[in-house]
Amino acid sequence: MLKPEIMDFYRQGGERDRLAAGQGRLEFLRTWDVLTRVLPPPPAAVVDVGGATGVYAGPLARAGYAVHVVDPVPEHVAEAAALPGVTAARGDARALPAADHSVDAVLLFGPLYHLPERADRVAVWREAGRVVRPGGVVVGATISRFASLFDGFVKDYFSDPRFRPLVERALVDGLHHNLDAERTWFTTAYFHHPDELVGEPAEAGLDVRRRVAVEGPLWMAEHRLTELLASREGTDLVLELSRRVEEEPSLLGASSHVLTVATAPH
Template sequence: MLRPEVLEYYRRGGERGRLSSGAGRLEFLRTWDVLTRMLPPAPAEVLDVGGATGVYAAPLAQAGYRVTVVDPVPEHVAVSAGLPGVQAVVGDARDLPAGDASADVVLLLGPLYHLQERPDRLAAWREAARVVRPGGVVVAATISRFASLFDGFVKGFFRDPGFGPLVERTLAEGRHGNPREVPRWFTSAYFHRPEELPVEVAEAGLVLRRLVSVEGPLWMSPAALADFLDDPALLLDRLREVEDEPSLLGASSHLLTVAARESAGGAVRNCRAWLTTRAGWRLAR
């Protein structure tokens, strides 16, 4: 289900603890903030696809949601299955082990950026559309096309001569690779341009609701973040005000796409409206 290097990356703990400090903590807080505003109230049925060790499944279950994690890494599933109120199964985002219209919410907070081929990403979107009930919500996370460029400066990766060619290919094609499997660099992935996401949503027969920058450009200022993460109320308030500002979308490390299941015709009309309103960037409300 996963490329061998991706599976190895997660098995050696490449993401373990990433969301607990610095820019990762900001990513978690902002993602959780968006979920609390976009999800239907508990006890809704949530399918957390690519939910890993349950970093979002656990608080969702605590809030009263009925949560099932689907993840391709058996070790992740074993951890998630041990969380109170959480069920977990091994599975693939492109072929979900769930019935038609069986969930109120489908979260794709990991799969899309590990599917380098567009047909595979569309398959994941279409599976989410199949599984979610009419009127239900799909929330998907993607990595910005420009994340490795900025990350290289923030973390000093450009000191390694092998990092430059990696960034050049990512910028040109969206394909992020780690040919030498350098532990500090992210593994094989696809990095989206913001304008790709409304098109993918429409092709899956979903209706785009919001396209949101998660961290904005603040993830590139770890020293400044340290002053706010222990008491993040002000930070979250301010970021909400600009979360769908078109000119900031590409500067965020991650984007969240919020979609709903409606008619395929409605999804196409919604996508066209999004692309043509405010110079093709701001989503009409």
């Protein structure tokens, strides 16, 4: 289901704590903020595709949702299944283990990153549309075409001569082809241009409602994030400012991640 280097990357366990601090914490808080506004109310049934160790599934279950995680990594499935109120199984986003029109919402937080072929990504959206009820919500997370360029600058990755070719290739066609055995940077992935985010779900028969910048450009002030997110006041400020520009088209590419919110036709 996954390329070997991708499976190796995720089996290291990095997803367990990735969203706990700094830029990752901002990603979690902003994603959760969007979910609270676009998901149907609990006890809706949600399939969390690519849900990893259950970083969103756990809070959703605590909020009263019925959550089932589908993930290709065995270690992820085991951890997610141990969370109260969460079920989990190995699976492929292109062939979900769910009946037609059986759930209220589908989250695609991962699979769209790692399918370089457009036809496969459209198949993921189409499969989500198959299992969600008419009018149900599908939320897909993608990585920005420009994420590695900005991230590399902020974290000084360009001082390593191996990094620049990865960025140059991604800027051309979105393919971040990383075979580095040391896993110095993010694994092999596809980085979406903001202009692509409507066409793929639309081709799959879904109605696109919104494109939302997750971190926006504020993540690049990484040196301040830990300080701001440590307090309620600072967190409220970050979330307020992020909401103000979350759908501004000219800023979508400056966000590391973008959520595309779609619904299944009635």
